[in-house]
Amino acid sequence: MKNKISIKITSKKLNMQTCYDLVSDDSSGGIAFFVGTVRNITKGKTVNQLDFSSYETMAEKEMKKIALQTFKKYDIIKIAIHHAVGELQIGDIPVIIAVSSAHRGAAFDACQYTIDTLKQTVPIWKKEHFDDGEVWVNTHP
Amino acid sequence: MKIRTLFFGIAKDIVGHSSKIIELKKKTTIGQFQVYLTEEYIDLKGVNNFAFAVNEEYATSDHQINENDTVAVIPPVSGG
Numbered sequence A: 001m002k003n004k005i006s007i008k009i010t011s012k013k014l015n016m017q018t019c020y021d022l023v024s025d026d027s028s029g030g031i032a033f034f035v036g037t038v039r040n041i042t043k044g045k046t047v048n049q050l051d052f053s054s055y056e057t058m059a060e061k062e063m064k065k066i067a068l069q070t071f072k073k074y075d076i077i078k079i080a081i082h083h084a085v086g087e088l089q090i091g092d093i094p095v096i097i098a099v100s101s102a103h104r105g106a107a108f109d110a111c112q113y114t115i116d117t118l119k120q121t122v123p124i125w126k127k128e129h130f131d132d133g134e135v136w137v138n139t140h141p
Numbered sequence B: 001m002k003i004r005t006l007f008f009g010i011a012k013d014i015v016g017h018s019s020k021i022i023e024l025k026k027k028t029t030i031g032q033f034q035v036y037l038t039e040e041y042i043d044l045k046g047v048n049n050f051a052f053a054v055n056e057e058y059a060t061s062d063h064q065i066n067e068n069d070t071v072a073v074i075p076p077v078s079g080g
Helices: A016-023 A056-073 A104-121 B009-015 B030-040 B042-046
Strands: A005-010 A030-036 A045-054 A076-084 A086-089 A095-101 A124-130 A133-136 B002-007 B019-023 B051-054 B057-059 B070-074
Touching: A005 A016, A005 A056, A016 A030, A016 A076, A016 A095, A030 A104, A045 A076, A056 A076, A056 A104, A076 A104, A095 A104, A124 B009, A133 B009, B002 B009, B009 B042, B009 B070, B030 B042, B030 B051, B030 B070
Parallel strands: A005 A076, B002 B070
Antiparallel strands: A030 A095, A045 A086, A045 A124, A076 A095, A124 A133, B002 B019, B051 B057, B051 B070
16 A cells, blocks of 8 residues: 555645646556645635644544545545645645546545545644635634 | 644644644543544634544544554645
8 A cells, every 4th residue: 555645744835746746657547636726815805825724643643643534435546645834825736636547537526525535534724824814714703 | 641742734834833742641542632632722612524544544533542643733735
């Protein structure tokens, strides 16, 4: 399983080619990607920048659990789940999920499952900065 | 008993620390610890549905905390 799963949390810029190379495999018939990007508007307000923070050690464990689940649920070959932390600007990439499989359906499904589950379980937090203040996303104090 | 408590996201902003050693009675559960925290830090009450982790694993409210555990306060996550 070791060479089939790549998990990373980094304050450096995420790289699509790196993820592609990590999941690329001779037995693969296709690679599906989900690439998250920082949007400039939330609920009609202009976003200036985002701050991502994580409980890094636990977040990596939870990402690994998701990866292991995808192998149980779908017929995939390799998966990469990379997440950025720190300050991100509009258009930057906070998350990349790449999955290879012999046939495309499994790669698409695993990609969707991974991003949906990551958003529910992985301890990473996003703070949005607006002109008039800042908000922790999903939190209503 | 002493436990290390970690605060993330909005919980860190409210409490003002990312980590704190807290002295608790033996056999405290996560549910009881949550009550203690919201009494100690009144603004934590407004955070909806925050979760807890003990030693990097999600823990339910009946989970019993042991000496030297690391307990993390996990506000609603928003990665991706």
